[in-house]
Every structure is written in C-alpha cells, then in structure tokens.
Amino acid sequence: MAKTIFITGASRGFGKLWAEALLQRGDKVVATARDLSSLDDLVSKYGDNILALQLDVNNREAGFAAVAKAKEHFGSIDVLINNAGYGLFGAIEENTEKEAREQMETNFFGLLWLTQAIIPVMREQGHGHIIQLSSVLGLITIPMLGLYNASKFAVEGLSETLATEVKGFGINVTLIEPNGFATDWSGASAAQSVAMPEYDALKAASATGRPDDMWGVPEATTEAALKLIDSENPPLRLLLGKYAYPWIKPNYENRFNEWNDWADVSAAAHGK
Incomplete structure (x- = not known):
C-alpha cells in the first residue's frame, strides 16, 4: 500500500535519492528544500505524487506550516524523514560561536521542530514512523567534527526518549546511523x-x-531505506555501511571496561 512520506533536505544526497526511489514505486512524497529549483526534475517527472515545499528547517513556524500544508494536500503523513543537516569541520577551539549555534540550529533544533509538528498528525491518525538521520558520529566521536558529533549525540538522546513517549500513540521512531558515504x-x-x-x-x-x-x-542505501519504511516493527537504530558496526563495537567495549574498573568508586559515591 502506498504511503505518504515527508522528507526534509530533499535537494541532494540521501534525501533526494530516497525521495526518487519512493516516487518510482508509487508512494507520495512531500519534499522540502531551501532551494525549490533543486526539486524541479522530480516535480516534472512525478507530477501530482510529489509536493515540493520551500523550507528552512531552522524556522519553527515554517516547519509547522509545511506539515499542515502537506497534511491538507495528501490527507495523511505516514513517515517523516528528518534528513536536513550538514557537517561543521574544525577543532572545537576553532569553531566560532556563530558556527556552533548554526550547527545546532539545523542538525538538532530543525529536526526537533519538524518532529514536534508531525506528532499531532500521527497521533490523530493512530500510526506513523519518524525517521531521524543521525550518524555513527552520534555514537562515537572523531576529532575535527566536535560540534557535528555533539549535534548528533543530541539527536540520539532526543529520539530515544521520543520513542518511549509516542509508542502508545502507534508512532515508531528510528535513528539511521550511517558511516561515511560519498555524498x-x-x-x-x-x-x-x-x-x-x-x-x-x-x-x-x-x-x-x-x-x-x-x-x-x-545509491546502495536505497534498498535499506525502503525496507525500513516498509517494516511493521522497525528498529530504534539502524546502522548503514560496512564500517559502522566494527567501528562502534570496540568503542563500547572500552566504555564498559572503564566503567567496570571504576565501579567501586562509583558505588561508594552513592553514599549509602
């Protein structure tokens, strides 16, 4: 059965690839971008099955308006894919206040505003799936991407909490955590x-x-994205790429080892 999917950051990368794959198989897509002309090719090819909306995700009011327009246009929204985001490269000491705030505005707050906007729609429907584009760097870190790492760690905490809050409304939440891809x-x-x-x-x-x-x-991620969207019991987390798991596993093992080494100190700090 065809679904209606709302995708932010659909002008390029994963957003555009997945939007076209969904349209090709007959789903309806609400595709948002700052530059609407970047979606002209999809609009001309898929006509009424796509609703292209100009959106700066940093604008909370505009995000709510876009969701309302999409709901009015298609009648329902089955899936939200919060894909909009970018990387800020540089050591933490190098990052300016403006750069840091803009990174968090887009990668975290932009995602939060669309999430808040979609919940009432999905709650009223009694079903929905919120898919958040996180990263392997929301689970572990590398140098020179500290603010990006922080934004994705924030997305992880937000979305894990969200999953427990909206499950009773029939809404699923998934964090997609890719390793590096050639976008x-x-x-x-x-x-x-x-x-x-x-x-x-x-x-x-x-x-x-x-x-x-x-x-x-x-392009190899498309099959995984479609399988996730079609799943009746989607996972909370989905790694993408062959390096993601082997990169994360030793990092988490080291965490447990360190916690275990300091377990007596931790317990004593409780005081009773």
Missing part, C-alpha cells in the same frame, strides 16, 4: 572553521590510514 556532506554542504596551525598535525594524522573503500555508495 557532498563533506563537500558543498559542509562548513569549515578557520584553521589554527596548532591543529595541523592532528588533522594530517586523522586523514591517514583510511581504507580505499571507506566512503560508501549512497
């Missing part, structure tokens, strides 16, 4: 802080030793 996430979509020479050596070291196939093929 323009680190290219045209990215922001870069002004470099400080003190971090040159660390940046150079961070760029070495990467496998040749580190960046996944974006």
